[in-house]
Amino acid sequence: MTATPRLDFEIDEDLPPSSLLYTFGGAAPVASVVPGTRICTRTRDAFAGALRHPGQLPSQVSDSRFLNPQTGPFFVEGAQPGDSLAVHFVDIVPRGTWGVSATVPFFGALTSTPETAMLQPALPEMAWFYELDVAGGTVRYQAQESTLTLDLPLDPMHGTVGVAPPLHEVRSSLAPGSWGGNMDSPEVRRGSTVYLGVNVEGALLSFGDGHARQSEGETCGVAIECAMDSTIIVELVKGSYTDWPRIETDEFWMTTGSAKPMEDAFRIAHLDMVRWMSELLGLSTMDAYQLVTQTVLSPIANAVDKVYTVVCKMPKKFLPPVSAMGGMHQRLRVAAG
Amino acid sequence: MTATPRLDFEIDEDLPPSSLLYTFGGAAPVASVVPGTRICTRTRDAFAGALRHPGQLPSQVSDSRFLNPQTGPFFVEGAQPGDSLAVHFVDIVPRGTWGVSATVPFFGALTSTPETAMLQPALPEMAWFYELDVAGGTVRYQAQESTLTLDLPLDPMHGTVGVAPPLHEVRSSLAPGSWGGNMDSPEVRRGSTVYLGVNVEGALLSFGDGHARQSEGETCGVAIECAMDSTIIVELVKGSYTDWPRIETDEFWMTTGSAKPMEDAFRIAHLDMVRWMSELLGLSTMDAYQLVTQTVLSPIANAVDKVYTVVCKMPKKFLPPVSAMGGMHQRLRVAAG
């Protein structure tokens, strides 16, 4: 057995927000890695660290052009258009002792937005700071306008992971799409493998937007945002393109769709699951459609971003043992140690 | 303690489909019950029993005007507009040894429909029969075009439960809405209490569309349909109107929204959860919005009916012990025995 290649990639926490990366595509790589590399790195929080103290509000301390900074992009050697990356999340650990959420004017699921445009005034802008107890595995909710506190389970995840988009597009790290990006799915947690289709040479992988936890849907648009110490292993699957991001865990096969209206996100994810099950189980399309109809879970990942993300989850326990991508997830689980 | 009132309500399985009830509202009650009554009854399957044998197709044996027959309506004594019903599902047991699903032309999430209207031809019409092993708790999927069989967990539920709508409307039992109806949520299973706002005197409760199991989303539009032997307890909450159906179990507070586009269904359900949590926990609206953002699950119930249904689920384990509707669910759990 050969040693896993390893990259320890430090980021400079002192860089001002304006110097960071806010797009998928459009930036030169910060490092080059061979497939199989374990990347140990950090991510900054969605506010680029600008929101630090109770009493601060996003609009006072952060610039709306500088949200969701990404760590990367990493150039994956040998990755060509038509291949796929497999990105395994080995560990995601909050770096500090607090996280923060906020309501941002005209952003979120229960407010009008610049696109769902209305004449009503904005909701109040507020911030909620959460104490994180990483050892104890909890985050503490503290109501602002009453005394209620609640200890919620810590469940760290990355809201964004993606590659350079196709068609020479460069997309804001606030948008999810076929390239991944800001899917805000809680399924991107420790132990998950995310498959992403490669659109440009080297793929140009980046990720960020760590959340200590979030609901499905991320209702107000801002999870419990925090900087993360994260370790991923990046692998390459040659000759197999992943149209829309797929996620594999020990328990689930998952597909995703990101679109508006939300039913289109549902359609993309569930059509992709029909195709995946057809391929993995040797089923006709109609038989796979039928199987999906009786078995999957269909959580909404985000109802707040530029477009919405829906996840389709097939429980592995329902199926005979099969493996996808040449058993990539199982191998990455072993490699993760 | 007084005995629970009980109604054994038989339905005539020999009645032709054209004689059954296919609407919420618009029909005279079949029986009158006092609040607290345990109703032991049956429901016919979504095809009104017309699809019975492998080889049959829906379009050959059933009439599209006669889908989703309802058992009821039951007149609840004392129910007035502005009140709510609490409908507790004591038991839902498949009546036979098989269930059936099918693809119906221009119906389902991954096909064009009369409203999402396109020029493409329909998908093939097919039917899948499932063996049910009620004692063993499984349903058997059998591929039509290969030899794969899978035993899936039995998880009986009712796709429809509802009352007469407001504004003198009469709505098809294919449509979900604020009155309940065809929500097709797998959360309406044994042990669940459904709260429904009363719009007309007596409420006029009916239910049906039993499923041996279904996915979230009910992708092709037809779950594993079967007749059910079901027992419910119907209670009345005076003076408290439920705008959109809510569901309570031992583990979850749940709200629902049914609308198109799907993001509107999300908005309705999650706004209602913000309001419910605000009320139950004494939180300000903004604090409740924040709490919902970090905690709820957001499964899609159906992506196929006249409008779509999204469920918002708040885990009770995250919250301090509180009770809604005067502790109705707990009392119904006890009454269910």
Added chain:
Amino acid sequence: MTATPRLDFEIDEDLPPSSLLYTFGGAAPVASVVPGTRICTRTRDAFAGALRHPGQLPSQVSDSRFLNPQTGPFFVEGAQPGDSLAVHFVDIVPRGTWGVSATVPFFGALTSTPETAMLQPALPEMAWFYELDVAGGTVRYQAQESTLTLDLPLDPMHGTVGVAPPLHEVRSSLAPGSWGGNMDSPEVRRGSTVYLGVNVEGALLSFGDGHARQSEGETCGVAIECAMDSTIIVELVKGSYTDWPRIETDEFWMTTGSAKPMEDAFRIAHLDMVRWMSELLGLSTMDAYQLVTQTVLSPIANAVDKVYTVVCKMPKKFLPPVSAMGGMHQRLRVAAG
């Protein structure tokens, strides 16, 4: 030539709003007419006459259950499911000297609504009264919060015209759909013929919701509402069902779709136009699709009601002379005199 049958149908302006008709379907006919009958009648305004004086607001004087009262339903002798009605608007004349518009809390295109549900507060409720100069053909806009006045062209129309829906449904007169209803299209004006599919014996035609004029889209949800003196001729086309309302004028063939999201309303209307042109011009479906792509106008009729309505307009001047429904519109134009 035989005389046109005629029905002078008076409505009682003194009836309280609670006594009027607010649904399509679900009501006994007020009169029976033979095909070809000229019906001379009145319609009450959308507020059932409750909003009469500057200073009044809808929420103070009207009941949200009693909006859009209909005149009818009229039973058309010989009309059977599968037939179509042709309703020709001979004349639509404002009955009084004023009309009124208003903003209604949580109703309209640029506000959240009970379905596009948000946490923001409602917009202000306001009313605007318009002087009507029927002889001069103008309506006078008067700003409330400045001195601007504008004389706009009078363009009287009916927001609602429809029949009893299929599937035994009864629908609020606030909803548009395949049965017609609250389409709020300015194309339903003097000289237009509306074709409606018959779903129940006698069709049960009703209409109302007169507007002195409105924009396409009816942005705030309330046009310049006024009572009308209207004359229609009702004809019957046996054996030809109209799936979605069609409208014919001397200048245009028009189809409509009413659905959410709005793209579904577009799809319904434009698919129906492809089919209509295919039939009228003897074109293949693909050739008709191509012709529609280069020729039609696609105005939004309403962006505010229970579902949205889009109209597809094919200019007759682009086409060879053909006639639909056996030349019905031309005959009705002659009969209208």
Added chain:
Amino acid sequence: MTATPRLDFEIDEDLPPSSLLYTFGGAAPVASVVPGTRICTRTRDAFAGALRHPGQLPSQVSDSRFLNPQTGPFFVEGAQPGDSLAVHFVDIVPRGTWGVSATVPFFGALTSTPETAMLQPALPEMAWFYELDVAGGTVRYQAQESTLTLDLPLDPMHGTVGVAPPLHEVRSSLAPGSWGGNMDSPEVRRGSTVYLGVNVEGALLSFGDGHARQSEGETCGVAIECAMDSTIIVELVKGSYTDWPRIETDEFWMTTGSAKPMEDAFRIAHLDMVRWMSELLGLSTMDAYQLVTQTVLSPIANAVDKVYTVVCKMPKKFLPPVSAMGGMHQRLRVAAG
């Protein structure tokens, strides 16, 4: 009066499609112009000239990565973020004697697409060639599967006009948005002035996608595509940012919105019109909302692109004489000669 600066910008028709520009943003300028410059140039057709002869199909001769080539980008001297461009279309003349439309698999309003994803097979791929009679002002429709021919009015326009997007994004020329892009509005014709907000230094204006004519909605997704000889005058309005493209003609004030679902495109355009009328006429927001409700036209521009475009048109004849952008449109009309 000083002479209008002029740029004659030739494009090389022999360049292969892969060498052309297919994005807004992300490319170095091809020329720099001072405000007020008259640019006389050409645009290639949407297929980059690959589809030339009856019998060819798009999938045989063109590459889906190389659709909608743009002419530009032009760097406008002095243009800074926060300013607006005014782009006046002086002339748009089809360069050749034919145009072409086609059905492209999984593209168009009446077919499933990669986002409105369904299991149904694609519609047939076909191409329709149109003879153009520029002098006579007609284009000839010729059915493929019957003998019908129709002479339709020539109405040349540009489907795309736009600048570099904000947030460092680079967007495909198939997408419309706040930067303009592929709006596919027939309102962008000779005599129209388009206002676009500047997001990057120099604005980086480009345009293309000429259509000999199209319907509103561009139903099958492909208008009558042709290369154009076009002349524009580019002006700069300092210190006034245009959030979403606006269009001014002698007859109309127009706003646009591009989004999904289509109701969001409606909301954006109509909210912007409320704001514009409020500003131009000194009306309160609510008075402007009311005025828009009774006056505007609301055509759909495209129902087929990455997101949909809706236009809101206010007839100038309804309003007192006012001017926007310092009378820019009137000045450009004069300059156009």
